[in-house]
Amino acid sequence: QVQLVESGGGLVQPGGSLRLSCAASGFSFRSYAMAWYRQGHGKERELVAVISSSAGAYPNYADSVEGRFTVSRDNFENAVYLQMKDLKPEDTAMYYCNAAQGLYNARPIWGSWGQGTQVIVAS
Numbered sequence: 001q002v003q004l005v006e007s008g009g010g011l012v013q014p015g016g017s018l019r020l021s022c023a024a025s026g027f028s029f030r031s032y033a034m035a036w037y038r039q040g041h042g043k044e045r046e047l048v049a050v051i052s053s054s055a056g057a058y059p060n061y062a063d064s065v066e067g068r069f070t071v072s073r074d075n076f077e078n079a080v081y082l083q084m085k086d087l088k089p090e091d092t093a094m095y096y097c098n099a100a101q102g103l104y105n106a107r108p109i110w111g112s113w114g115q116g117t118q119v120i121v122a123s
Contacts, residue, residue: 002026002110004097009117012087020082020117022097030054030075032109035100036082038093038119047106048095049082060103064090087121094118 008020020036036048049071050060059071070083080097094116098108 002112004110004112004114006095006097006114006117009095009119011120011122013123014088014121016087016121017083017085018087018119020084020095020119022080022082022114024078024080024097024099027099027110029078032099033101033103034071034073034080034097035106035108036071036080036095036097037106037108038091038095039116040090040093043093045096050100050103050106051080052103057103084119087119089121092119092121 003025005023008018010018012018031053033050033052035050037045038048039045048062048065049069051071051073055073068086073080096113096116098110101107
């Protein structure tokens with residue numbers, strides 16, 4: 001059974017930083033590209049970043065986060081991370097992880113999602 005457990009969110013002031021974590025289980029983690037997505041209130045879920053299965057290629061970032069967010073993974077710990085800096089109010093959203101079809105194909109693989117982790121950027 002696929003399980004995705006996100007953590008690390010919270011309330012942070014504009015310009016601040018957070019590090020999100022996603023613990024994955026129930027599938028061959030190192031065989032899949034992994035992605036972070038987010039969904040703001042009243043908005044559709046959008047792609048934030050994708051990292052390849054081996055992390056050998058440069059990740060794919062949404063234009064809105066390029067240069068501020070860094071995605072990484074640990075294939076021994078079956079975990080993927082999102083380091084976020086210079087956070088802006090528009091980054092406020094629920095953040096989720098999932099396996100992705102590929103580095104440039106954001107379609108999530110697993111139909112079941114974790115509970116997400118809430119990020120609120122406000123002064």
